[in-house]
Amino acid sequence: MLGVVLSVALSACAPGLAANPRYATDAGAHPQGAPQTSKQAPGxxxxxxxKNDLSWRDCTSRVFGAAAVDPIPGVTLDCASYDADLDPINGASGSVSIGVVRAKSAQTPADAGPLVLTTGSDLPSSVQLPVWLSRAGADVLAQHPIVSVDRRGIGMSGALDCRDLFDRQEMFEQAQFQSGDDPVANLGAVTMTATTSCTDTIAPGDSAYDNSHAAEDIERLRTTWDVPALALLGVGNGAQVALAYAGEHPNRVARLVLDSPLPLGIAAEAATEQRVKGEQAALDAWAKQCLATNCPLGPDPKGAVDSLLTAARAGNGPGGASVAAVADAISTALAYPQGNRVDAGNELAAAIADARSGNTNRLNNLINQAETLRQTDGQFVNSCSDALNRPTPDRVRELVVAWNKLYPQFGTVGALDMVKCLNWPSGTTPKEPHDLKIPTLLLGVQNNPIVGSEGVAAVAATAINAGSSNRRVMWQGVGHGAAIYSPCALPPVINYLKTGQLPQTDTYCPA
Incomplete structure (x- = not known):
């Protein structure tokens, strides 16, 4: 299943990469400089x-199986849940169930505090965890257990079911096969029905599924555990959740690792364009790799993708698939690669080559995986709750034309994606962190098809404004999450968790 623009004035006040940044190698990075001792004060x-743990139950086979990952010898997964207030911010009564998964190994110290992992609404954290463990994440377990927290309504946190099958499919296909020549109006009508159905389902919590409430769910976990502070690793939207937590509870953060982050106040149009730029960059990087490895698409891999998307746009997609379904399948395969990068890239190439010759089995599998992984009702509710300063329908119509020229493979699909949230109740920007007394470790990916690569600079500025020093670990590969998919990016994270000290310089990790 998995292995799956804000370039504004803020970036002007963000620090550039440190002078003489250390260039890491594929062999992995090592702690930079002399580490500070744990006895140093203040720290x-x-x-x-x-102090008060949850009621854990073994779920090793189930969770690894759900992520299509082979169990790892010596690693055990335990599942639990806890109740969080439905809307402690606005005072609505009721509660929601939050699902968590804990990973431990035989080397994990019995008295070690956990690292809390969240991937937010990008995908269930409980699905990302076993994938991370199957790559390099299990190295963290030598120091700390890892506890993944699913966002409310997603994965193990009481997954939502609020759209009917027709609306769900029409939204996935962006209503491409409806009659009429206004795709914004067609998709908008479907979205209106889906929005009404979902807000009715979650009432009175229709404003309780945004980043701020996800942060309060993590605070409930901290108070349940009765610990003074948490170590947080947020990936993608999960980094926004971790930032929101630091904004509300700056003194409750022991470590803050933000991987592939977006700033809290980013507008929906800017966030979407940043994502589309990331999709284009990832496609370009994949095409170059494809050529270098003699992949099944011959001398013009990007041209083959163009041909497939053009056919889908004209209603002749593989197996009748829409252009949105094909584009999402490609970007999801790039974001969450299965196996090593060459094998994963060649597998995508083989799927495209097969589809062009009439065999749609592999590509249909990728389409189904993309829909299952990224298009659930809970993700619709959470991502729309987070979407700020949304464009008008007329602005989307302008972007459909403009982005089709700027970003030929993904621009139109990206612009239409914004229609899905136009009818959702407007949310508010979470509080920015302030008086943050711990350093922040930032990670980014040069070719990230989920959030792009520009958020790191903006979030670095946020950290500085909060009084937090920061360092960056930048991976030059393709995927969503440097710590997840680059073994080189993980040692700085492990050392930061251990010492609380940042690397002396920024770090580059090669593809």
Whole structure:
């Protein structure tokens, strides 16, 4: 299943990469400089073990199986849940169930405090965790257990079911096969029905599924555990959740690792364009790799993708698939590669080559995986709750034309994606962090098809404004999450968790 623009004035006040940044190698990075001793005071808070733990039950086989990952010898996964207030911010009564998964190994110290992982609404954290463990993430377990937290309504957190099958499919296909020549109006009509159905389903919590409420769900976990502070690793939208947590609870953060982040106040149009730029960059990088490895698409891999998308746009997609379904399948395969990068890239190339010759089995599998992974009702509710300063329908119509020229493979699909949230109740920007007394470790990916690569600079400025020093670890590969998919990016994270100290320089990791 998995292995799956804000370039504004803020970036002007963000620091450039440090002078003489260390260039890492594929063999992995090592701690930079002499580490500070844990006895130094003042220092970051300790990562403490829970005083009151949850009721864990073994779920190793189930969780690894759901992520299509083979179990790892010596690694056990335990599942639990806890109740969080439905809307502590606005005072609505009721509660929601939050699902969590804990990973431990035989080397994990019994008295070690956990690292809390969230991927937000990008995909269930409980699905990303076993994938990370199957790559390099299990190295973290030598120091800390990892506890993944699913956002409310997603994965193990009481997954939502609020759209009917027709609306769900029409939204996935962006209503391409409806009559009429106004795709914005067609998709908008479907979205209106879906929005009404979902807000009715979650009432009175129709404003309780945004980043701020996801942050309060993590705070409920901290108070349940009765620990003074948490070590947080947020990836993608999960980085926004972690930032929102730091904004509301700056003194409750022991470590803050933000991987592939977006700033909290980014507008929907800017966030979408940043994503589309990332999709284009990822496609370009994949095409170059494809050529270098003699992949099944011959001398023009990008041309083959163009041909497939053009056919789908004209209603002749593989197996009748829409252009949105094909584009999402490609970007999801690039974002969440299965296996090593060459094999994963060649597998995508083989799927495209097969589809062009009439065999749609592999591509249909990728389409189904993309829909299952990224298009659930809970993700619709959460991502729309987070979408700020949305464009008008007329602005989307302008962007459909403009982005089709600027970003030929993904621009139109990206512009139409914004229609899905136009009818959702407007949200508010979470509080920015302030008086943050711990350093922040930032990670980014040069070719990220989920959030692009520009958020790191903006979030660095946010950290500085909050009084937090920062360092960056930049991976020059393709995927969503440097710590997840680059073994080179993980040692700086492990050292930061251990010491609370940042690397002395920024770090580059090669593709």
């Amino acid at each position: 970051p808070p300790a990562i403490e073990a829970p």
